[in-house]
Amino acid sequence: MSNTINNTAFNFPKQKSYYKGKVREVYNINDELLVMIASDRLSAFDVVMPKQIPFKGQILNQIASKMMQATEDIVPNWILDIPDPNVAVGLLCEPFKVEMVIRGYLSGHAAREYKAGKRMLCGVSMPEGMKENDQFPTPIITPATKAEDGEHDEDISKDEIIAKGIVSKDDYEVLEKYTRALFKRGTEIAAKRGLILVDTKYEFGKTKDGKILLIDEIHTPDSSRYFYAEGYKERQAKGEAQKQLSKEFVRQWLIANDFQGLEGQTVPEMSDEKINEISERYIELYENITGETFIKSDVSNIIERIEANVLNFLDKQ
Numbered sequence: 001m002s003n004t005i006n007n008t009a010f011n012f013p014k015q016k017s018y019y020k021g022k023v024r025e026v027y028n029i030n031d032e033l034l035v036m037i038a039s040d041r042l043s044a045f046d047v048v049m050p051k052q053i054p055f056k057g058q059i060l061n062q063i064a065s066k067m068m069q070a071t072e073d074i075v076p077n078w079i080l081d082i083p084d085p086n087v088a089v090g091l092l093c094e095p096f097k098v099e100m101v102i103r104g105y106l107s108g109h110a111a112r113e114y115k116a117g118k119r120m121l122c123g124v125s126m127p128e129g130m131k132e133n134d135q136f137p138t139p140i141i142t143p144a145t146k147a148e149d150g151e152h153d154e155d156i157s158k159d160e161i162i163a164k165g166i167v168s169k170d171d172y173e174v175l176e177k178y179t180r181a182l183f184k185r186g187t188e189i190a191a192k193r194g195l196i197l198v199d200t201k202y203e204f205g206k207t208k209d210g211k212i213l214l215i216d217e218i219h220t221p222d223s224s225r226y227f228y229a230e231g232y233k234e235r236q237a238k239g240e241a242q243k244q245l246s247k248e249f250v251r252q253w254l255i256a257n258d259f260q261g262l263e264g265q266t267v268p269e270m271s272d273e274k275i276n277e278i279s280e281r282y283i284e285l286y287e288n289i290t291g292e293t294f295i296k297s298d299v300s301n302i303i304e305r306i307e308a309n310v311l312n313f314l315d316k317q
Helices: 056-069 108-115 158-163 169-192 232-238 248-256 272-290 302-315
Strands: 015-020 024-029 033-038 079-084 087-091 098-105 135-141 195-206 212-215 224-228 244-246
Touching: 033 056, 056 079, 056 087, 056 272, 079 302, 087 302, 098 169, 108 195, 135 169, 158 169, 169 195, 169 212, 224 272, 244 248, 244 272, 248 272
Parallel strands: none
Antiparallel strands: 015 024, 024 033, 033 087, 079 087, 098 135, 098 195, 195 212, 195 224, 224 244
16 A cells, blocks of 8 residues: 555644645645645545545646636636645635535435425536437536535525625626636536546635635545546437546445445445555546656655645745
8 A cells, every 4th residue: 555645744844734634734824835745545435434444545636627717717826835745835814614516417415406306406407308318408506505524515506605705796697607607617627638527616715805715625536527639429328427537436436335424324335456456446547537647756754745745835935
């Protein structure tokens, strides 16, 4: 098993605070910068799995940084530098407490809700007569509240977000505009790779001077679902499952092993073989999404490597 990142416990110069998310660990430097480390933890159904996936953090960090670069002309983002394969450093923002989920197709959570008979999702109506993985006439935005650690994200409507004061009306309209612009660009990038961007989520924050920036990650297999474009229409016509590039294969394996993050359920044991299979799938995702060969970083002393690279960056500030 490769050396992987589970937890970090750094103490960087001028460090003010530390936050551990499901997958990422975030260090506040002097209330000005954030050092975001992508761990190799695997989260599904809002539950962190007991074992880590080799190279997963590097894959997520590098896809996200490439996609931020490819969209910075339409939406400003928080990133200043990528000092290490697993690390992004950027501007400190106050995050909005919602995830902007946008769906071009009836898949995943939306399909499960639809199958249960629901035709409204987050205050947005879904047309009658759709099959799983059919394309929506227009992409729909279905926001979710950002859960505290260990809690589940919950669907919420635009009207509820504004009524509860979670996001102001003016700010929400900016988030909505940015979300649609990013999804359009993400769809175009995916099409060049022979992929369909099915659905994804974006997170935003506000700088001290009130500027709204794109934060966290975008268009990664953890935050997005992709289908292969080739054969999509044929599979839909035959009622066959779509060939996917996303973390859905992990969710499906967990469901098949009686786990959906519900109370009383136990996470199934993942063998080393399964762990390596998931790692290989993530590498496949990287290469298909970016069109580039994945180069594995040196993981012999991964924690020391990260610390040295971040300290080197901070020394130059």
